[in-house]
Every structure is written in C-alpha cells, then in structure tokens.
Amino acid sequence: GEDVEQSLFLSVREGDSSVINCTYTDSSSTYLYWYKQEPGAGLQLLTYIFSNMDMKQDQRLTVLLNKKDKHLSLRIADTQTGDSAIYFCAEKSGGGADGLTFGKGTHLIIQP
Amino acid sequence: DAGVTQSPTHLIKTRGQQVTLRCSPKSGHDTVSWYQQALGQGPQFIFQYYEEEERQRGNFPDRFSGHQFPNYSSELNVNALLLGDSALYLCASCDRGYGYTFGSGTRLTVV
Numbered sequence: 610g611e612d613v614e615q616s617l618f619l620s621v622r623e624g625d626s627s628v629i630n631c632t633y634t635d636s637s638s639t640y641l642y643w644y645k646q647e648p649g650a651g652l653q654l655l656t657y658i659f660s661n662m663d664m665k666q667d668q669r670l671t672v673l674l675n676k677k678d679k680h681l682s683l684r685i686a687d688t689q690t691g692d693s694a695i696y697f698c699a700e701k702s703g704g705g706a707d708g709l710t711f712g713k714g715t716h717l718i719i720q721p
Numbered sequence: 722d723a724g725v726t727q728s729p730t731h732l733i734k735t736r737g738q739q740v741t742l743r744c745s746p747k748s749g750h751d752t753v754s755w756y757q758q759a760l761g762q763g764p765q766f767i768f769q770y771y772e773e774e775e776r777q778r779g780n781f782p783d784r785f786s787g788h789q790f791p792n793y794s795s796e797l798n799v800n801a802l803l804l805g806d807s808a809l810y811l812c813a814s815c816d817r818g819y820g821y822t823f824g825s826g827t828r829l830t831v832v
Binding site: 613639640642644650651652653654657697699701708709710711712713714 | 777
C-alpha cells in the first residue's frame with residue numbers, strides 16, 4: 610500500500626528558513642499536500658501541488674517536488690514562533706482512491 | 722464563510738457503547754471524508770461520501786459506518802466502542818476532488 614515518510618522533528622532558529630522533507634511510495638500520486646496542525650486543533654491546508662509540477666511558491670512557502678525520487682519538501686522562509694506546529698505531508702493516489710494518505714508529521718520547533 | 726464544522730468537540734464514552742459524530746461541510750462542497758487521528762500519528766482515512774453513498778473505504782472494520790444527507794452533511798457512527806477507538810476524528814470536505822478542507826475535529830475518549 611501507499612506510504613508517506615517524514616522525519617519526526619526539526620529545530621530551527623527564528624528568522625532562519627525551515628525545510629521539511631517527505632518521501633512517498635505511490636507512483637500514481639496526483640496531488641501532494643502540506644497541512645499544519647497546532648496543538649488541539651484540526652488540520653490547516655497550507656498548500657498543495659499537482660504531480661506534473663515541480664515547484665510552487667506562495668508567499669513564505671515554497672514546495673519542491675521531485676517526482677522521479679518521490680520526494681516532496683516544504684520550505685518556510687523567515688521562520689517565526691507562530692510557525693511552531695506539526696506539519697503533515699499527504700498524497701492523493703491517482704489509482705481511483707479518494708482518501709489522502711498522511712505521514713506521521715514533523716514537529717517544527719523554533720528556537721529564539 | 723463557515724468552514725467545516727464538527728460536533729461535538731469532545732466526547733467521553735464507555736467501552737461497548739455507540740457514538741455518532743456530525744459534520745457540516747464547507748459551503749459549496751459536496752463530498753465529505755472522515756479520518757481518525759490517534760495520538761502522535763497522522764490522520765488515517767476511514768471513508769468518503771458523495772451523493773449520499775459511501776464511495777471508498779479505508780482499512781476500518783464494519784463497526785465504523787456513516788451517512789450523508791441531502792444537504793451534504795454527514796455522520797460517522799462507531800458501534801461497540803473499544804479503548805483503541807480513542808482518537809481525534811476529523812471530517813474533511815472538498816469539491817472537484819482535490820481541495821480538502823478539514824474541521825477542528827471531535828476528540829473521542831473511550832473509558
């Protein structure tokens with residue numbers, strides 16, 4: 610079955626860039642997503658990218674997709690304390706499946 | 722514009738009981754999905770409803786069932802609750818199949 614892997618923790622200094630990485634196994638993935646979850650809250654959609662794109666930029670967020678290596682990354686420029694959260698990578702399969710497959714999430718820790 | 726709304730926000734049930742969770746999709750969305758998020762894990766897909774029918778199901782037992790109403794709102798029912806059903810249950814809605822908006826979830830505790 611499909612699998613999505615992420616490292617569990619990332620620690621960065623305030624003002625630096627954060628890069629959160631994700632790998633997936635489903636070669637038929639159509640869309641890939643980044644969600645943010647703050648403590649006790651639901652999931653906030655940050656951005657998504659279609660599988661025929663290799664880059665998408667939205668203000669401080671840059672998504673890079675390497676489809677050959679099945680690698681997705683999220684770069685957050687000028688990381689702020691409000692960016693502290695868990696970031697989930699998710700993929701939607703193109704094989705007729707409608708549900709999203711999520712990774713376990715990366716805890717982004719901001720050092721002052 | 723209200724996003725996805727879920728009720729209740731918290732719930733405590735006893736093993737063996739049954740529970741019903743509710744979801745109203747974002748305005749303009751006609752498809753509703755349900756996910757289970759155990760502590761420290763990513764959400765896991767339970768099932769998806771479109772046109773009042775279950776369209777796809779994840780790896781969850783038949784104790785998990787659902788319903789979608791003509792106004793696109795949805796319910797998730799779980800029978801014969803187990804301790805392991807304790808989790809955050811998230812509802813997501815979408816249109817055109819790719820822009821998924823999630824609600825804040827219902828925290829279910831089974832004791």
